[in-house]
Amino acid sequence: MPILETRGLSREFNGFVAVNNVDFTVSAGSLHALIGPNGAGKSTLFNLLTRFLSPSRGTIRFKGEDISNVPAASVARKGLVRSFQISSVFPHLSVHENIRIALQSKDRETFSFWRSDSALSRHDAEIMALLTEVGLADYSRRLAVELPYGRKRALELATTLAMRPQVILLDEPMAGMGQEDIDRTSKLIRRVGEQTTIVMVEHNLSVVADISDRITVLRRGEVIAEGSYAEISSDREVQQAYIGGSHD
């Protein structure tokens, strides 16, 4: 069964159809990329999936449940979580403290408990495991604001992983990164993807080619192709969409 599925999903803005009748299916355990030229509707589709936006028409199912009308916070609690772009990091707290707060907020510990001694150490092992997973074990005591850009994105991913999501939506994880950070982040996403389903919007096509299991191509709000990188890159319509930009 697909873990995430849309049927006939559409979103209009004052009569302009940004996402048009999209059937999008994500298999559990896959790393699924969503690509397309500027203005294709990728961000709008992402916002619909996480319920930041409401659909004009169509349905979204997560683990078989219709979430088309479920509030965004409940969608996240059900295990469909968005990372990157929406920053979940407190800049003037340490890396360690950021993860602790993410774990505590997931467990909905009360504020008075947050400050107790047992709360401060309760999550230590899990915090270290998460930091090790994203390559931040050596940065644990550093303030988030002091981290280099790529490491900050890794911290954002760790705060997302702290919620133990079943599906992570990554919005342009490589945006603004130099090649070194891109290589490290690609490896990190692939590693995280071994345990969690990932849906990723990404403009860097060599990253997409490198780490995706399946790719869906959008143009002007519609799905024009889907398949492996080899399949979609040899598709004429996809080639035209990229050569002609969004206005061909």
Ligand SMILES: Nc1ncnc2c1ncn2[C@@H]1O[C@H](COP(=O)(O)OP(=O)(O)OP(=O)(O)O)[C@@H](O)[C@H]1O
């Ligand atoms: N809130 C809004 N109000 C009006 N139009 C919108 C709104 N959000 C998006 N659009 C329009 O919908 C279309 C799709 O935008 P969207 O941001 O989803 O595309 P995208 O594929 O994510 O583009 P990019 O790659 O440039 O980020 C665009 O033409 C955009 O102008």
